[in-house]
Amino acid sequence: MSFSEVTLFLLDGFKISLIIFAVTLIFGIPLGLPIAFCSMSRFKLVKNVSKVIVWIVRGIPLMLQIFIIYYVPGLLFEFPLFSNIDKYMYINYGIADSGRIIAVLIAFTINYACYFSEIYRGGIESIPKGQYEAGYVLGLTKSQIFKKIILKQVIKRIVPPLSNEIITLIKDTALANCIMVCEIIKQAKELAATKALVWPLFYTGVFYLLFVGLLTIILGKLERKLDYFRS
Amino acid sequence: MSVLEVKNIKKSFGKLEVLKGISFSLEKGEVLTIIGSSGSGKTTLLRCLNFLEFAEEGTIMVNGTEIYNGEDKKTLKDEEIRQKRLHFGLVFQSFNLFPQYNVLENVTLAPTLLKMGTTEEITQRALKLIERVGLTEKLNSYPCELSGGQQQRVAIARALALEPDILCFDEPTSALDPELTGEVLKVIKGLKSKDSTMIIVTHEMEFAKNVSDKIIFMADGVIEEMGTPKEVFENPKSTKTRNFFSKSMEEI
Numbered sequence: 001m002s003f004s005e006v007t008l009f010l011l012d013g014f015k016i017s018l019i020i021f022a023v024t025l026i027f028g029i030p031l032g033l034p035i036a037f038c039s040m041s042r043f044k045l046v047k048n049v050s051k052v053i054v055w056i057v058r059g060i061p062l063m064l065q066i067f068i069i070y071y072v073p074g075l076l077f078e079f080p081l082f083s084n085i086d087k088y089m090y091i092n093y094g095i096a097d098s099g100r101i102i103a104v105l106i107a108f109t110i111n112y113a114c115y116f117s118e119i120y121r122g123g124i125e126s127i128p129k130g131q132y133e134a135g136y137v138l139g140l141t142k143s144q145i146f147k148k149i150i151l152k153q154v155i156k157r158i159v160p161p162l163s164n165e166i167i168t169l170i171k172d173t174a175l176a177n178c179i180m181v182c183e184i185i186k187q188a189k190e191l192a193a194t195k196a197l198v199w200p201l202f203y204t205g206v207f208y209l210l211f212v213g214l215l216t217i218i219l220g221k222l223e224r225k226l227d228y229f230r231s
Numbered sequence: 232m233s234v235l236e237v238k239n240i241k242k243s244f245g246k247l248e249v250l251k252g253i254s255f256s257l258e259k260g261e262v263l264t265i266i267g268s269s270g271s272g273k274t275t276l277l278r279c280l281n282f283l284e285f286a287e288e289g290t291i292m293v294n295g296t297e298i299y300n301g302e303d304k305k306t307l308k309d310e311e312i313r314q315k316r317l318h319f320g321l322v323f324q325s326f327n328l329f330p331q332y333n334v335l336e337n338v339t340l341a342p343t344l345l346k347m348g349t350t351e352e353i354t355q356r357a358l359k360l361i362e363r364v365g366l367t368e369k370l371n372s373y374p375c376e377l378s379g380g381q382q383q384r385v386a387i388a389r390a391l392a393l394e395p396d397i398l399c400f401d402e403p404t405s406a407l408d409p410e411l412t413g414e415v416l417k418v419i420k421g422l423k424s425k426d427s428t429m430i431i432v433t434h435e436m437e438f439a440k441n442v443s444d445k446i447i448f449m450a451d452g453v454i455e456e457m458g459t460p461k462e463v464f465e466n467p468k469s470t471k472t473r474n475f476f477s478k479s480m481e482e483i
């Protein structure tokens with residue numbers, strides 16, 4: 001196999017990695033917000049339930065969570081939901097792996113939403129109460145205070161830790177190969193097994209590096225955009 | 232008719248009784264300074280007037296209308312509280328400017344959100360206020376680019392922009408280096424006029440002497456002494472007041 005053939009083959013896998021990355025962010029970033037608000041709720045029950053969920057999700061390896069999501073419907077209800085989707089989609093549309101990918105997406109989204117929620121919570125709680133009080137004595141409503149005063153300060157504070165998570169996320173996508181989803185490392189292992197080519201496995205690092213470089217530039221730009229004030 | 236009449240305000244935090252029945256009144260254009268040792272309840276009193284805390288007992292009347300009664304505490308709605316707050320302004324010890332807005336925006340934010348006029352009118356009024364506190368050159372600066380004294384002057388302009396009936400200051404110069412204290416006190420002194428009523432909590436005795444029409448000395452949640460600067464400083468009736476003055480002399 002030529003270098004360009006290997007590259008294309010790996011690129012097929014990296015597409016899956018990127019899909020996992022993008023979907024996790026698209027759903028995880030907003031989903032973190034209600035979880036954060038629940039964790040800060042005045043209602044003890046809501047707060048505790050939310051904190052326990054976050055504790056569990058952050059306390060178990062993501063790989064294990066992928067197994068749980070993928071296998072539990074079959075084990076508990078004798079209905080292997082995700083492999084059924086796999087079969088259905090393959091037979092009817094010729095699309096492989098779709099059930100597995102959905103399971104991975106669910107696990108990743110829940111996992112990352114919990115991490116994001118803690119970042120949001122930390123950001124919101126770090127805003128001094130004087131900022132709220134200054135808004136109150138100026139006769140502003142609670143929602144005006146949040147939208148016009150607090151939010152931007154929170155965003156400024158959460159961009160750096162969020163950037164870290166986002167960069168970790170692209171590397172975490174490799175975990176999807178634990179249930180045989182054909183992301184880039186699975187593809188490389190495939191080459192090792194069928195073509196006795198080992199170097200593509202190391203070559204995958206270049207894909208991650210390039211993408212992380214791109215992310216670093218974009219996120220750094222965002223961070224600098226909020227550099228004009230200090231809080 | 233008094234601009235402000237406070238009657239028998241009581242406030243506790245749990246078991247700790249912080250205000251044990253505070254009553255005083257203030258005429259339009261008067262400056263009241265409140266002095267007293269740490270923990271005597273000065274901040275708590277200002278916070279009750281601005282509805283950041285709610286007194287359990289007592290009433291607050293503004294321009295002859297009762298705007299708060301300790302019995303209302305539980306039933307007040309957010310919107311009512313918000314309206315009541317507009318009678319008062321508060322300048323904090325720690326300024327609490329909004330860091331993401333420049334000087335002009337800090338002053339125009341609340342009037343804009345409260346729709347107190349057209350953008351043009353609000354801006355013009357803000358520019359006048361900023362001139363009054365001597366910061367016209369800093370219009371586009373962000374709080375992090377200002378000295379503490381300048382930040383506090385912006386905070387004063389911001390509070391004035393809502394034209395409160397009574398403007399309160401909680402130790403406006405305590406967080407400042409001594410050489411910046413003067414510029415802020417000068418601005419506050421310059422605000423004194425027949426239309427602006429002010430309550431100032433301060434440890435600056437000279438300033439209190441010069442600017443006040445009325446002085447209250449608070450100790451342990453009660454008004455220990457109240458009168459003109461002359462009465463309070465030259466002829467304090469209570470021993471607590473005398474002790475306080477001799478202590479604050481020692482410190483210097």
Ligand SMILES: Nc1ncnc2c1ncn2[C@@H]1O[C@H](COP(=O)(O)OP(=O)(O)OP(=O)(O)O)[C@@H](O)[C@H]1O
Pocket residue numbers: 244247249267268269270271272273274275276
């Ligand atoms: N939110 C609160 N919860 C519990 N106790 C409080 C609270 N706020 C104030 N206190 C207590 O109330 C008392 C009066 O506090 P306050 O801040 O009004 O004093 P102060 O006269 O402003 O003092 P200082 O000169 O140090 O500013 C103090 O004993 C303080 O510990």
Ligand SMILES: [Mg+2]
Pocket residue numbers: 273274275401402
């Ligand atoms: Mg105080």
